[in-house]
Every structure is written in structure tokens, then in C-alpha cells.
Amino acid sequence: xxxxxxxxxxxxxxxxxxxxxxxxxxxxxxxxxxxxxxxxxxxxxxxxxxxxxxxxxxxxxxxxxxxxxxxxxxxxxxxxxxxxxxxxxxxxxxxxxxxxxxxxxxxxxxxxxxxxxxxxxxxxxxxxxxxxxxxxxxxxxxxxxxxxxxxxxxxxxxxxxxxxxxxxxxxxxxxxxxxxxxxxxxxxxxxxxxxxxxxxxxxxxxxxxxxxxxxxxxxxxxxxxxxxxxxxxxxxxxxxxxxxxxxxxxxxxxxxxxxxxxxxxxxxxxxxxxxxxxxxxxxxxxxxxxxxxxxxxxxxxxxxxxxxxxxxxxxxxxxxxxxxxxxxxxxxxxxxxxxxxxxxxxxxxxxxxxxxxxxxxxxxxxxxxxxxxxxxxxxxxxxxxxxxxxxxxxxxxxxxxxxxxxxxxxxxxxxxxxxxxxxxxxxxxxxxxxxxxxxxxxxxxxxxxxxxxxxxxxxxxxxxxxxxxxxxxxxxxxxxxxxxxxxxxxxxxxxxxxxxxxxxxxxxxxxxxxxxxxxxxxxxxxxxxxxxxxxxxxxxxxxxxxxxxxxxxxxxxxxxxxxxxxxxxxxxxxxxxxxxxxxxxxxxxxxxxxxxxxxxxxxxxxxxxxxxxxxxxxxxxxxxxx
Amino acid sequence: xxxxxxxxxxxxxxxxxxxxxxxxxxxxxxxxxxxxxxxxxxxxxxxxxxxxxxxxxxxxxxxxxxxxxxxxxxxxxxxxxxxxxxxxxxxxxxxxxxxxxxxxxxxxxxxxxxxxxxxxxxxxxxxxxxxxxxxxxxxxxxxxxxxxxxxxxxxxxxxxxxxxxxxxxxxxxxxxxxxxx
Numbered sequence: 001x002x003x004x005x006x007x008x009x010x011x012x013x014x015x016x017x018x019x020x021x022x023x024x025x026x027x028x029x030x031x032x033x034x035x036x037x038x039x040x041x042x043x044x045x046x047x048x049x050x051x052x053x054x055x056x057x058x059x060x061x062x063x064x065x066x067x068x069x070x071x072x073x074x075x076x077x078x079x080x081x082x083x084x085x086x087x088x089x090x091x092x093x094x095x096x097x098x099x100x101x102x103x104x105x106x107x108x109x110x111x112x113x114x115x116x117x118x119x120x121x122x123x124x125x126x127x128x129x130x131x132x133x134x135x136x137x138x139x140x141x142x143x144x145x146x147x148x149x150x151x152x153x154x155x156x157x158x159x160x161x162x163x164x165x166x167x168x169x170x171x172x173x174x175x176x177x178x179x180x181x182x183x184x185x186x187x188x189x190x191x192x193x194x195x196x197x198x199x200x201x202x203x204x205x206x207x208x209x210x211x212x213x214x215x216x217x218x219x220x221x222x223x224x225x226x227x228x229x230x231x232x233x234x235x236x237x238x239x240x241x242x243x244x245x246x247x248x249x250x251x252x253x254x255x256x257x258x259x260x261x262x263x264x265x266x267x268x269x270x271x272x273x274x275x276x277x278x279x280x281x282x283x284x285x286x287x288x289x290x291x292x293x294x295x296x297x298x299x300x301x302x303x304x305x306x307x308x309x310x311x312x313x314x315x316x317x318x319x320x321x322x323x324x325x326x327x328x329x330x331x332x333x334x335x336x337x338x339x340x341x342x343x344x345x346x347x348x349x350x351x352x353x354x355x356x357x358x359x360x361x362x363x364x365x366x367x368x369x370x371x372x373x374x375x376x377x378x379x380x381x382x383x384x385x386x387x388x389x390x391x392x393x394x395x396x397x398x399x400x401x402x403x404x405x406x407x408x409x410x411x412x413x414x415x416x417x418x419x420x421x422x423x424x425x426x427x428x429x430x431x432x433x434x435x436x437x438x439x440x441x442x443x444x445x446x447x448x449x450x451x452x453x454x455x456x457x458x459x460x461x462x463x464x465x466x467x468x469x470x471x472x473x474x475x476x477x478x479x480x481x482x483x484x485x486x487x488x489x490x491x492x493x494x495x496x497x498x499x500x501x502x503x504x505x506x507x508x509x510x511x512x513x514x515x516x517x518x519x520x521x522x523x524x525x526x527x528x529x530x531x532x533x534x535x536x537x538x539x540x541x542x543x544x545x546x547x548x549x550x551x552x553x554x555x556x557x558x559x560x561x562x563x564x565x566x567x568x569x570x571x572x573x574x575x576x577x578x579x580x581x582x583x584x585x586x587x588x589x590x591x592x593x594x595x596x597x598x599x600x601x602x603x604x605x606x607x608x609x610x611x612x613x614x615x616x617x618x619x620x621x622x623x624x625x626x
Numbered sequence: 627x628x629x630x631x632x633x634x635x636x637x638x639x640x641x642x643x644x645x646x647x648x649x650x651x652x653x654x655x656x657x658x659x660x661x662x663x664x665x666x667x668x669x670x671x672x673x674x675x676x677x678x679x680x681x682x683x684x685x686x687x688x689x690x691x692x693x694x695x696x697x698x699x700x701x702x703x704x705x706x707x708x709x710x711x712x713x714x715x716x717x718x719x720x721x722x723x724x725x726x727x728x729x730x731x732x733x734x735x736x737x738x739x740x741x742x743x744x745x746x747x748x749x750x751x752x753x754x755x756x757x758x759x760x761x762x763x764x765x766x767x768x769x770x771x772x773x774x775x776x777x778x779x780x781x782x783x784x785x786x787x788x789x790x791x792x793x794x795x796x797x798x799x800x801x802x803x804x805x806x807x
Contacts, residue, residue, distance in 0.1 A: 058791050059791045061792075085773075085774040085777075085786065088756075088772065113768075115768035115771065115785070116768065116770065116772070137769040137770055138766075138768035138769075139783075341792050348775070350757040350758050357791075357793045359793050359796060
């Protein structure tokens with residue numbers, strides 16, 4: 001189970017939400033009804049699409065030119081270098097092209113448990129000139145089990161390839177190195193017989209042989225076209241000519257053993273078809289017999305089988321796996337092609353030349369229960385008011401003005417009521433630590449640097465009152481506000497009390513996920529070295545704003561003590577059947593609503609039989625009274 | 627030695643290391659702590675298991691070197707790796723970088739651990755763990771394994787299951803933990 005609380009941030013590359021709701025659209029949201037446009041405005045964490053757009057802050061990048069968050073889905077990856085994760089050697093990309101993306105040194109992983117194998121002497125006691133084996137230090141599988149040992153402890157890959165090469169293939173591959181009789185080398189059957197039946201030949205070939213033939217075929221083709229990649233070499237030209245006129249014989253360099261070269265080679269090249277996925281099972285009885293003898297332990301698990309290129313059925317057919325290479329990648333913004341992340345090309349360093357991560361640009365949110373001892377994150381009491389502390393931390397060097405907006409009721413079948421007690425506040429700049437110390441040590445009357453009261457009201461730091469409109473606590477570059485939630489009552493599973501009737505209650509319904517729209521406004525100095533600003537000689541400030549949706553996973557709704565399921569479903573049914581309420585109404589415009597204390601909220605809802613709307617009205621009335 | 631909080635749980639050294647009074651530290655002359663490292667209760671550090679050297683050879687006298695801002699949780703064990711080489715069983719020095727978190731009950735026998743490493747549980751002999759690695763809880767890493775940077779390792783035996791984002795350094799920093807203790 002995922003630990004709570006979780007905080008994810010939605011990347012605006014998701015199409016289902018508007019990119020950045022401007023100030024005017026946010027204010028417009030309040031009086032409207034629940035129309036499709038408005039449902040666009042509220043981010044629904046439960047929708048299927050939002051699964052792909054929510055990321056933890058650490059995984060997000062930030063494009064300075066677009067002023068936008070970039071998630072792993074909206075960046076381009078470019079490979080900086082390849083390296084082996086085991087020996088940490090860099091592999092040049094040309095080698096990757098020719099040899100494949102596996103380590104060509106001594107790096108292998110165990111085919112049974114996938115731990116990395118080590119080269120050890122087969123016999124510990126004897127000194128040198130003993131055969132070497134690949135041994136798994138975890139499960140003690142060794143290459144001796146499949147009858148492979150090595151003469152020397154170096155260049156295992158080459159030795160292994162030589163050992164695994166089928167004896168039938170060796171003569172043909174050895175002759176393939178010479179291009180004197182290429183047709184013969186990669187297709188001996190055609191050379192011997194005038195009417196070769198390709199299908200009959202192919203069935204006799206093992207996949208490895210087929211691959212070797214194809215490889216030789218293409219190697220010859222490449223050799224024919226010369227080293228020039230653009231096909232301007234004389235060899236390529238003559239080959240092209242030979243394609244069209246059969247009277248022109250190809251050059252001696254290419255495969256011009258006879259006329260009509262192109263036709264012949266096209267025929268000799270094996271057809272495309274899927275290798276190995278369906279193995280011919282003419283002899284199932286032998287397979288069954290073998291399974292009977294080796295037993296369950298002798299057969300491979302699906303994981304072991306899939307990872308091997310030849311999908312072996314028995315552990316005796318397993319081969320050590322050469323280590324797959326890993327890459328270091330740089331990342332580009334998809335929209336403006338600017339580089340967002342560029343690691344240093346050296347394999348072992350962890351430094352970055354360019355690293356534009358969202359962590360350094362957008363304020364970080366952290367949330368915790370106000371009173372951690374009262375209730376567990378995994379069993380929030382339904383219909384009870386829970387208070388959470390939401391801390392906004394500013395990574396920027398300018399003080400920011402944060403506006404939090406959240407729907408009063410979360411989207412979903414069982415809406416949770418949310419109230420942010422202080423949705424509009426300031427967060428100080430991420431200045432030097434010493435500034436704070438100096439400020440606190442200095443003038444006691446003045447506010448700390450960068451922490452100015454917003455809209456004339458003075459900032460009350462460290463008061464820790466749960467009053468509406470005041471922040472809970474604030475520090476140098478962070479501010480904490482209180483969020484109150486009232487989780488809904490979810491009817492007991494199994495009963496037919498669900499108002500919808502057909503849908504079952506899923507685990508997702510039990511998790512309280514609150515979408516919060518965070519709008520950040522700040523003034524920053526212009527970065528561009530304009531001649532204008534230089535002439536004017538004063539600091540030019542630029543107003544910037546940034547808006548993003550985040551989803552706070554606050555916990556899981558537990559069971560509600562004294563309420564019977566039937567009673568709960570009554571309340572719920574009335575909730576579902578009540579007229580549509582404005583969903584996207586941000587709580588920033590309901591600041592005046594007094595906070596319902598824990599007891600009050602329960603009381604209002606406890607009067608079941610009243611509609612939810614009436615209950616809310618009662619809560620408001622009760623609050624006014626208080 | 628302790629300048630303040632004489633009766634506290636931790637003994638603080640001049641370089642800011644906080645060592646629990648209930649930890650077991652053997653061969654402390656062979657252990658180097660880089661500073662600001664926290665060693666919690668019931669930890670065992672086997673500095674006595676150092677290299678057995680042939681007579682006449684220069685012996686390195688450091689068994690365990692730990693960097694700055696490391697955090698050894700309760701009942702974790704640091705133990706230099708040992709193996710038989712040419713008929714002689716010997717221990718090899720263990721080096722741990724900065725900002726290394728060792729989880730509760732973990733036995734570490736790695737040869738080298740880079741900086742910014744988070745270890746949930748067990749770790750095999752002669753393992754080399756590079757910088758910025760997260761090892762999930764309950765992982766057993768096979769001996770002689772090399773774990774490259776920016777990896778998430780899980781399973782028995784531990785295999786790389788995921789990559790860490792670019793912000794791994796910030797996420798794995800342990801300065802804040804030091805402040806809380």
C-alpha cells in the first residue's frame with residue numbers, strides 16, 4: 001500500500017485540463033453550473049487520463065523558455081553515452097551498432113536469478129591453467145551446469161560465442177569471411193543445385209544459422225556498395241545498373257557470378273518471418289519425456305524463458321545473459337527543443353551540466369496531519385473533520401504570492417469536503433540562511449526580510465491558531481496553512497445500498513485525493529541584459545505567474561464507528577440525488593465561511609434525513625451562531 | 627570528550643559525529659568517521675576486522691571509512707568484507723561516501739558505497755555501490771555486484787528495477803536528518 005500522504009503534480013501536457021487557468025477564468029468559475037467546460041477546469045484525480053499526468057515533484061523538469069513544467073512524457077531523450085552497468089566501461093555507439101547493446105567484456109548475469117556472475121576458477125585449490133567458469137554468487141548456478149567452461153578468465157564473450165556456435169555452422173561461417181564465392185558461402189544450397197527450394201532449406205536451419213546467413217548477406221551487400229554510405233561508389237553504381245539491365249554484368253567486386261544478379265539475391269535472401277515464437281512441435285513426445293525426467297526444477301520459469309533470446313524450456317538450455325548496456329541521457333523540451341537535462345558524459349560522475357528541474361522553480365508542497373496521534377492516515381473517520389497542515393516551500397529567490405484553490409467537494413462518486421482556511425498567502429524568498437538569523441537578531445519591530453504582510457494585514461508567524469484567514473506558521477521560505485477535510489461515508493460493501501446500483505465500491509473510492517490548484521505570482525528581475533535596462537540604470541521587475549494542479553493523497557477512509565450502514569446510505573443517496581452543485585468553486589472564494597469545528601461538522605451531518613445541502617446550510621448557520 | 631549533554635543518548639565528537647552510547651564499536655582506532663555522522667543505538671561497527679597482512683608488508687590501518695552526514699539506523703552492522711585469497715582469509719577495507727543512509731537492521735558488507743545512497747536492508751559482500759542509489763527494503767544484493775549510479779535496486783537478489791530522477795541528490799540528502807537529532 002502506498003504510504004500516505006502523497007503529493008503529485010499534474011503536468012499540463014495532459015490534454016484533459018486547461019493549460020493554465022488565468023486570473024479571469026478562476027474568478028469566473030464561482031457562479032457557474034456544472035457544465036463540461038467547468039469540469040475541464042477542475043482536475044479530477046480519479047479520471048483515467050490523470051493517471052498519466054501525475055508525477056511526484058522530483059520527477060518533473062522545468063523549461064525556462066516555455067515557463068512550463070515538463071514531465072517524462074513531454075521531453076525528448078537523447079543518448080549521451082552507453083555504458084555497461086556492471087563494469088562501468090563506456091561503449092562507443094559504433095560498437096553498440098555492430099555488437100548489439102550488450103556488454104562484450106566479462107559481464108554476465110545469472111539466467112536463474114539474474115544476479116551478476118563472476119568468473120572463478122573451477123577448482124579453487126589448483127593454481128593456474130585450470131578451467132574457469134561463470135559462477136553466480138547468489139544461487140550458485142555455474143556455467144558448468146550447461147557444460148561450458150573457459151580456458152582463460154578474459155574475453156569470456158568471445159569464448160562463449162565460439163562455444164555456443166553450432167558445429168554445423170562453423171564451416172560455412174569460416175568461409176563466409178572471404179568474398180570470393182559469396183553466393184556459395186551464405187547459401188550453399190543454391191550454388192550446388194540449380195533449382196533451390198528455399199522453404200525446404202529454411203526448415204533445416206536453426207535460428208542461429210539463419211541469422212548468420214542473413215548477416216553475411218547484408219555484409220556482402222554493404223561490401224558491394226563500398227564504404228561510401230551515400231551509394232556513390234563505383235560498386236554501388238554498377239550494382240544499380242545491374243538491377244535494370246541484365247546485359248550489364250556487375251563488377252567483379254560484387255556478387256556478379258552470373259547474369260540477373262538482383263533477382264537471384266532477392267530469392268536467396270530468406271523471407272521475413274517470426275523466428276522462435278512458435279516452435280515446431282513435431283516431437284512433443286520427446287519433450288514430454290524430457291520434462292518427465294528433469295522434473296519441475298529442470299524447467300524454466302516464464303521470467304527466465306522470456307529474457308533469453310531462444311526461449312528455452314529447460315534449465316539445461318539456459319545461457320548466461322550478457323549484461324544489457326545502460327545509457328546516460330540528456331533531455332530536451334518537446335515544445336522548444338531546449339535542453340533541460342544534460343549529464344556529464346563521463347560514466348561514473350553524477351554531475352549535470354544542465355539541470356532544470358521543477359524542484360528549483362515551483363514551490364514544493366508537503367502535508368501532514370495536524371495531530372498525528374488522533375487518527376491514522378489509513379483510517380480517516382468518515383463525516384469527521386480532519387485538519388491537515390499544508391506547507392508551501394519556496395525555492396525561488398523572490399517572495400511569492402500563493403493562491404490555493406480547491407473544489408469544495410472533490411470530484412468522484414463520494415466527494416470529500418475540503419476547506420483551505422487560508423488560501424491566499426505569501427511565502428518568503430529562499431534567501432541565505434544568514435538573512436533570517438540577522439533579521440531575527442536585528443529589529444524586532446520589522447518583519448523579516450522578504451516576508452511582508454499581504455494586503456495590509458500583518459503576518460502572524462508562529463501563532464498556530466486554527467482561525468480562518470490566517471496562516472498556521474511561517475518561516476524563512478515556507479508557510480503552513482490548515483486544510484480541513486470531511487471524508488464521506490462510504491456504504492458497507494456487499495449491500496445493495498449504493499445509489500448507482502451497478503458500480504461497486506473500489507479502493508480508489510476510499511482514498512481521499514484532493515486536487516489543489518496552486519497559483520504562484522512573483523516579481524523577479526529581468527534576466528535579459530537589455531540595453532534598455534542598462535541605460536535606465538535601475539532594476540526592471542517582471543511580474544510572473546505560474547499555475548499548476550497538484551493532487552494531495554491524504555489517506556484512506558476507514559470505517560465509521562456507530563453508524564449503521566443503512567443510515568449511512570440514506571445520507572449518501574440524498575447526496576447523490578441532490579441538484580448539481582458548482583463543483584469547481586474554489587474555496588478561495590468561500591473564505592468567509594467559518595470553520596466548522598470537529599464536533600459541529602458531525603452534528604450537522606448527524607442530522608441525517610436532511611439533504612447534504614441542508615446540512616451544509618446548517619453548518620454555516622451553526623458557524624454564524626458560534 | 628563530550629563538551630555538552632553529558633547524560634544524553636549520543637556522544638558528540640569534535641567533528642560533529644553523534645554516536646549512541648548503546649552502539650557497539652570494535653577497533654575504533656581503525657574507523658574513520660568523516661563528521662556529522664549519526665550512529666544510533668545497537669549499531670555494530672567491526673573496525674577490528676582489518677586486513678591480515680603478511681609479515682614485512684605495509685599494513686593499512688583503516689578498516690572502515692565513513693563520510694559526512696551518514697546515518698546508521700538502529701541495530702545496523704558495518705562489517706568489512708572478507709575472502710580467502712591464496713589460502714589466506716583476509717578482510718578488506720570498506721569505504722562509505724557522504725549522505726549514506728543505512729536502514730534498520732541492515733548488515734552492510736560492501737567494499738565501496740558512494741555518496742547519496744539509501745539502503746533499506748541487507749547488502750552483500752564486496753558490493754560496489756556507486757553514487758545516487760536507492761536500495762529498497764528487504765533487498766539482498768549478491769556478492770561482487772556493481773550497482774551504477776541513479777539506480778533503484780530491489781528483490782532477492784537485488785537487481786536494478788528503476789532509475790532515479792535527476793533530482794536524486796536533493797532527495798537523498800541527509801543534512802536535515804542530522805539537524806533533527
